[in-house]
Amino acid sequence: MSEKKLFITDTILRDAHQSQAATRMRVEDMLPACPILDDIGYWSLECWGGATFDSCMRFLGEDPWERLRLLKKAMPKTPLQMLLRGQNLLGYKHYSDDVVDEFVRLSIKNGINVIRIFDALNDPRNIAQAMKSTKKYGGVCEAAISYTVSPVHDNDYFVALAGQLEEMGADTICIKDMANLLLPKDAFKLVKALKEKISVPIHLHTHNTTGTGDMTYLMAVLAGVDIVDCALSPLANGTSQPSTEALVATLKGDERDTGLDLAKLSAAAVHFRKVAEKLKKEGFLDPKVLNVDTNTLLYQVPGGMLSNLISQLKQANAEDRYYDVLEEVPRVRKDFGYPPLVTPTSQIVGSQAVLNVLAGERYKMVTKESKGLLRGEYGQLPAPVNEEVRKKAIGNAEIITCRPADLIAPELEKYREESKGLAKSEEDVLSYALFPQVAAKFLEARDNPAPAEAPAPAASDDNSVRTIYVQDLSE
Secondary structure: OOOOOOEEEEOOOOHHHHHHHOOOOOHHHHHHHHHHHHOOOOOEEEEEEOOHHHHHHHHHOOOHHHHHHHHHHHOOOOOEEEEEOHHHOOOOOOOOHHHHHHHHHHHHHOOOOEEEEOOOOOOHHHOHHHHHHHHHOOOEEEEEEEOOOOOOOOHHHHHHHHHHHHHOOOOEEEEEOOOOOOOHHHHHHHHHHHHHHOOOOEEEEOOEOOOOHHHHHHHHHHHOOOEEEEEOHHHOOEOOOOEHHHHHHHOOOOOOOOOOOHHHHHHHHHHHHHHHHHHHHOOOOOHHHHOOOOHHHHHOOOHHHHHHHHHHHHHOOOHHHHHHHHHHHHHHHHHOOOOOOOOOHHHHHHHHHHHHHHHOOOOOOOOHHHHHHHHOOOOOOOOOOOHHHHHHHHOOOOOOOOOHHHHOOOOHHHHHHHOOOOOOOHHHHHHHHHOHHHHHHHHHHHHOOOOOOOOOOOOOOOOOOOOOOHHHOOO
């Protein structure tokens, strides 16, 4: 990899529409632009993982594995990238190691080249199996640091974590700034510190929710970052990534020139402008997602978490308590040992903050997810928790100190048995393993094409994408 040229990962096929349009872009909207995208010269194209897998089956009537195969066939020259939640895969609970290994194997077999692996708590134990499997099956292993700000999350913490991930076999290290908290000067200092200690390439991911994303990237470039995530302009900025074209133009003629052709980028953008208009007409792309929202900087609440909080308050007819909840979020986060606010910890902390405010007494009611976090079910928390809160939440329950997945027996054969009659491939088995109810409805509809319409959204199961609504919290 060149020491000067800046490399670009474009998120137009995944995070861009996940962040702005509820992950509703269809594969039919992607394929016409693929020959152009494949000819641009990106370091990678992020096109899979995150919420796309579930959304394909739940809302779009698409097989996520077939989507991946189609994209790979249409873009043979460009490495395809996915986002993986470590031991959680693409769901919200820990899976056994054999399920993680099989999912990674099939992801690479069907077309994925680069797997970005992260854990919400930055617990390396929770990404170890996914990293091992990625290397085993010939994928590029990009281990991610979930960036956040707290008394314990300083540059020394992040550099030490990156060093550990490099020792574990990471091919690249990603700074995953999911909430756009990484300010420009801080980005310069962090990237500089990492480049002095880490030998593998440094990849930076941010959003533009607070309006600082472009400046953050420019300062990171000056500090020597190797790769950054951008999105083509029709679905860039706001809750999405900074614009690809803008950064490419900014560095034109500079020693960090990306080498990408603005004319080719413009041609691809022409197509996705039409897609963006379609998503607006369908009601999935709200122009409000382009607004600058500095609440993230004040309360460290990412955009997706904000919408979740508002939804919960609406259900409780308590929208007037919005700012009370925002102020409660940092307090809950401190009590819980300063977890980074990313899926699923953002939902857990946010929902508990709502309950604390509405109940009029802190921790009068505690969600089962909060109890699990305090008990260690999600892994090692970054800092000591408030022991009074933990005692109130879980009583004398035993604290889990081992790697949570060590407590899970092999599950793959169980899922194969349960999905008999539905699954026609190993890929189908994995779809079922991750989202049993959603996959069952999808597979039945796929193999019985009599109804023309896509399957209706499935009822929530223990591992489905969900909002943790107030009325469910005491269960």
